[in-house]
Amino acid sequence: MDYAALSANLLLVSFIAYLVGTLFFGGAVKVSKTEKTYKDSMWGKIGIVVTIIGFVAQLGYFITRWIAAGHAPVSNMFEFTTAFSMMLVGSFILIFFIYKTPSLGLFALPIAIVIIAYASMFPREITPLIPALKSYWLTVHVITAALGESILAISAVAGLIYLAKNVDLTKKSKERFWLEAVMFTVVLVLGFVVSSTAFSLSGYEADFTYVDKNGKASEMTYNMPPLFGMSEYEQVTTDTMKPWFEMPAIVNAKTLTTFVWSLFTGIILYILIRLIFRRPIAALLQPFAKKANSQLMDEIGYRSVLIGFPVFTLGALIFAMIWAHEAWSRFWGWDPKEVWALITWLFYAAFLHLRLSQGWEGKKSAWLAVAGFVIIMFNLVAVNLIIAGLHSYA
Amino acid sequence: MSKIKCQCGHENPFGTVLCEKCGRPLTDEAQKSEMVDMRYEGSARRSQTYKKSVIDKIWNFFSSVKIGVSIIIAVLATSAIGTIFPQKFYVPVSGNDPSEYLEYYERLYGTVGKLYYQLGFYDMYNSWWFKVLIGMLGTSIIIASLDRVIPLYKSLTKQRTKRHPSFMKRQRIYGASNVSDPDESFNNAEKALKDLHYKVKVEDGAILAEKNRFGRWGPYVNHTGLIIFLLGVLMRGIPGFYVDETMWIREGETREIPGAPGYLLENVDFSVETYSKGEADEVFGEAIDNNGAIVSEFKSDVKLYKEKEGSLPGSSDVEFMKEYPIIVNKPLKFDGYSIFQMDYKTGELKTMTFSLMNKKTEQSVGEFTIDLNEPAKDYDLGNGTSIELMEYYADYDGIVDGQPSSKSPIPNNPAFIFNMKTPEHPDGEKSFVAIRQTLEVEPNDYEAKFLSAETRDASGLTIRKDKTLYILLLGGIVFMIGVIQGSYWQHRRIWIQKGSGSEMLIAAHTNKNWYTLKKDLDKVKEVATLPTYTDKQDKEAVIDTTEGETK
Numbered sequence: 001m002d003y004a005a006l007s008a009n010l011l012l013v014s015f016i017a018y019l020v021g022t023l024f025f026g027g028a029v030k031v032s033k034t035e036k037t038y039k040d041s042m043w044g045k046i047g048i049v050v051t052i053i054g055f056v057a058q059l060g061y062f063i064t065r066w067i068a069a070g071h072a073p074v075s076n077m078f079e080f081t082t083a084f085s086m087m088l089v090g091s092f093i094l095i096f097f098i099y100k101t102p103s104l105g106l107f108a109l110p111i112a113i114v115i116i117a118y119a120s121m122f123p124r125e126i127t128p129l130i131p132a133l134k135s136y137w138l139t140v141h142v143i144t145a146a147l148g149e150s151i152l153a154i155s156a157v158a159g160l161i162y163l164a165k166n167v168d169l170t171k172k173s174k175e176r177f178w179l180e181a182v183m184f185t186v187v188l189v190l191g192f193v194v195s196s197t198a199f200s201l202s203g204y205e206a207d208f209t210y211v212d213k214n215g216k217a218s219e220m221t222y223n224m225p226p227l228f229g230m231s232e233y234e235q236v237t238t239d240t241m242k243p244w245f246e247m248p249a250i251v252n253a254k255t256l257t258t259f260v261w262s263l264f265t266g267i268i269l270y271i272l273i274r275l276i277f278r279r280p281i282a283a284l285l286q287p288f289a290k291k292a293n294s295q296l297m298d299e300i301g302y303r304s305v306l307i308g309f310p311v312f313t314l315g316a317l318i319f320a321m322i323w324a325h326e327a328w329s330r331f332w333g334w335d336p337k338e339v340w341a342l343i344t345w346l347f348y349a350a351f352l353h354l355r356l357s358q359g360w361e362g363k364k365s366a367w368l369a370v371a372g373f374v375i376i377m378f379n380l381v382a383v384n385l386i387i388a389g390l391h392s393y394a
Numbered sequence: 395m396s397k398i399k400c401q402c403g404h405e406n407p408f409g410t411v412l413c414e415k416c417g418r419p420l421t422d423e424a425q426k427s428e429m430v431d432m433r434y435e436g437s438a439r440r441s442q443t444y445k446k447s448v449i450d451k452i453w454n455f456f457s458s459v460k461i462g463v464s465i466i467i468a469v470l471a472t473s474a475i476g477t478i479f480p481q482k483f484y485v486p487v488s489g490n491d492p493s494e495y496l497e498y499y500e501r502l503y504g505t506v507g508k509l510y511y512q513l514g515f516y517d518m519y520n521s522w523w524f525k526v527l528i529g530m531l532g533t534s535i536i537i538a539s540l541d542r543v544i545p546l547y548k549s550l551t552k553q554r555t556k557r558h559p560s561f562m563k564r565q566r567i568y569g570a571s572n573v574s575d576p577d578e579s580f581n582n583a584e585k586a587l588k589d590l591h592y593k594v595k596v597e598d599g600a601i602l603a604e605k606n607r608f609g610r611w612g613p614y615v616n617h618t619g620l621i622i623f624l625l626g627v628l629m630r631g632i633p634g635f636y637v638d639e640t641m642w643i644r645e646g647e648t649r650e651i652p653g654a655p656g657y658l659l660e661n662v663d664f665s666v667e668t669y670s671k672g673e674a675d676e677v678f679g680e681a682i683d684n685n686g687a688i689v690s691e692f693k694s695d696v697k698l699y700k701e702k703e704g705s706l707p708g709s710s711d712v713e714f715m716k717e718y719p720i721i722v723n724k725p726l727k728f729d730g731y732s733i734f735q736m737d738y739k740t741g742e743l744k745t746m747t748f749s750l751m752n753k754k755t756e757q758s759v760g761e762f763t764i765d766l767n768e769p770a771k772d773y774d775l776g777n778g779t780s781i782e783l784m785e786y787y788a789d790y791d792g793i794v795d796g797q798p799s800s801k802s803p804i805p806n807n808p809a810f811i812f813n814m815k816t817p818e819h820p821d822g823e824k825s826f827v828a829i830r831q832t833l834e835v836e837p838n839d840y841e842a843k844f845l846s847a848e849t850r851d852a853s854g855l856t857i858r859k860d861k862t863l864y865i866l867l868l869g870g871i872v873f874m875i876g877v878i879q880g881s882y883w884q885h886r887r888i889w890i891q892k893g894s895g896s897e898m899l900i901a902a903h904t905n906k907n908w909y910t911l912k913k914d915l916d917k918v919k920e921v922a923t924l925p926t927y928t929d930k931q932d933k934e935a936v937i938d939t940t941e942g943e944t945k
């Protein structure tokens with residue numbers, strides 16, 4: 001059996017199921033007038049069934065890819081990010097059965113969808129393990145860390161609902177600005193997905209030679225029209241555009257080019273949304289958050305941090321240290337990824353202390369939960385792609 | 395300081411807010427409030443009580459959670475700054491020359507890089523201020539925990555089943571009303587709470603149902619774990635607790651292991667393997683096409699020896715211990731030491747073979763091979779012909795002050811001065827030979843001509859011994875136990891009490907997860923008629939319950 005192909009198809013099935021699930025949760029929120037109908041809505045029940053089908057399909061993707069590769073599929077950016085989205089949905093399903101809130105699904109599933117789409121922009125082929133990754137700790141450390149992060153992410157989803165419901169969007173305020181900024185960031189990720197897909201469908205390629213920061217001659221292939229050139233670049237493919245600017249050697253001009261194209265596409269998307277609906281995105285979402293009980297969202301936000309924090313500590317710090325000691329001879333080496341895991345941990349420690357003894361509940365707590373998610377995403381995206389360290393396997 | 399005597403007769407320590415026994419509010423502030431702060435049960439905490447002496451002030455500073463959180467944020471921020479540019483230990487600058495570091499940061503990152511260096515951010519995690527912050531964090535953890543855990547323990551063990559109504563009224567969840575049959579409600583509630591696995595105490599018409607009190611100790615247990623961890627880190631400074639050395643060892647060599655006196659290591663063979671497309675089947679084919687060769691294994695096959703007891707250091711009187719293939723993720727372990735595969739060099743010169751040629755006839759009169767690491771002095775080619783190796787420069791670096799010089803003992807660029815003794819020239823002809831270069835003082839009849847070279851690989855190994863690892867692991871385990879204990883179990887208490895006449899009072903408290911506490915209460919209410927309670931913090935609940943109860 002061709003497990004690799006089956007695996008790819010299952011992922012597609014789960015992607016579609018999450019899209020459909022989102023619609024049903026939207027329906028659940030839309031049709032319900034009271035808390036009671038909201039909780040017991042038929043739409044919500046179908047929504048969770050579809051979500052579970054999607055989750056099982058994604059679990060199938062994970063298992064078949066594991067069989068095909070012979071190692072846990074968490075060894076590069078695509079695999080890790082996909083696993084993260086799977087666990088996010090898993091955590092949501094768990095929380096749904098405790099609290100029965102369709103709004104949570106309405107916000108959690110789109111985030112999972114965006115994350116899968118983002119993951120798919122990275123090389124998807126099955127890669128054999130380099131020596132440093134050949135250890136059962138790869139499975140143990142990465143899966144536990146991803147699980148912890150995904151449970152923590154649920155708290156950000158609950159926080160987002162809390163804010164979408166409780167921030168007054170009729171008046172100009174800092175809160176309104178930042179809430180819209182969060183929405184804009186999500187659109188930027190979509191911008192990245194749209195521009196990467198468009199250029200990859202068109203088969204765009206431009207080859208360059210350049211001199212890297214250690215003064216060595218290197219080669220680079222752009223998959224997007226090169227806005228920025230690498231240090232001392234020479235064009236190899238001549239029919240492609242000439243970069244507008246040449247960057248110093250420490251800047252990865254290809255990453256910068258991708259970023260600027262994503263930003264550009266994201267801004268256009270955002271303007272289009274604003275033109276079509278004539279309202280900020282946060283205001284578009286507000287009606288869907290209105291049905292959620294604020295106290296419950298606050299509780300879910302707090303509880304998921306309580307549940308996720310120990311799991312994160314175990315996976316991202318303790319297991320990480322044990323493995324680092326086996327593979328790199330030291331349990332802690334201040335590698336950027338390690339430092340950012342510590343920062344995430346410190347941040348949630350501060351969150352818990354503020355909540356417990358300074359009474360930071362409600363909006364403050366919700367903002368912290370969203371900020372925590374931003375830190376997790378920073379560690380996943382920026383630290384891997386910009387601050388290269390030992391963990392840059394992507 | 396004087397004790398505070400409550401109306402119930404209990405003597406509370408000075409500074410108590412809520413009577414340890416009956417819960418009556420004792421301070422003006424608590425009496426006026428609608429909801430009392432239950433975090434530490436209103437007990438007398440040192441930091442809230444004594445504020446005069448210097449020690450009080452230091453104690454109060456470190457026991458404050460606000461200060462604690464500020465320290466956490468400071469550590470967080472400094473750590474983040476340390477990741478902007480690579481840290482000192484990841485920078486490819488050899489030696490410890492500050493100016494070279496400055497030059498490196500300035501060359502790559504410009505003025506900002508220079509500033510980063512000058513502010514000391516390039517070695518953030520070894521800087522004194524970072525260490526001070528960690529020290530403050532540790533102090534804060536200890537003092538803040540002690541300040542809270544002792545009085546909390548005292549008041550939780552002294553709490554009485556029957557609480558004063560003024561205590562109940564000030565709980566977040568509270569309800570009071572007349573019920574038709576208080577005694578029946580009371581008994582049903584007692585049974586229902588027992589069914590929900592609460593520990594139920596009954597006293598004088600009052601119920602205290604309690605669950606998971608041990609969850610309250612979680613934070614203090616996890617803080618203990620953190621302190622053990624930090625102590626473990628401190629202990630690495632003790633001599634003999636921590637060894638961190640590196641060694642380069644060539645194939646065929648046997649060397650003493652730095653940091654592990656009495657042990658020797660022989661490098662039998664070093665090898666690098668890559669995934670070949672054929673054997674890695676079609677699954678990895680695409681990845682190998684896209685990325686080129688992917689390494690599957692770095693391996694040093696080694697033999698470990700130990701010097702026999704009583705033998706002199708450096709003697710060859712050794713006993714064989716074991717043979718082991720060191721690969722990444724599988725270090726060689728012995729006697730508390732671990733040896734890791736970290737680096738490698740391939741193609742280092744091992745031997746060079748020359749042929750002695752008669753320049754005129756272009757005939758070889760013999761060949762000789764020089765071991766570049768332990769070159770012999772004389773090479774006899776027979777028939778009265780021999781070579782004397784007069785000088786050897788392993789890593790020839792040009793002529794300095796009229797003398798050839800070698801910049802290292804590693805044979806990267808070997809050069810030789812030969813004295814070639816032949817029947818024609820019994821005293822020998824001198825010749826300087828380096829790679830692609832032969833110098834003669836006066837024209838010679840013979841020359842040493844390079845034929846071939848053998849190379850070998852070298853393994854870069856790291857030797858570690860860390861006696862603190864078990865302490866760190868213990869710290870980690872204790873932390874995990876504490877954090878799970880505090881996060882996954884919530885301390886819930888429900889007070890039910892018969893008031894005057896047919897009135898009943900109900901109050902409840904939990905340190906977290908109010909949702910489940912309310913669910914528990916609702917379950918009790920299903921079997922026992924009890925007053926409707928309100929959650930003073932859930933403002934939207936009024937709508938929810940009225941709409942939700944239309945079953």
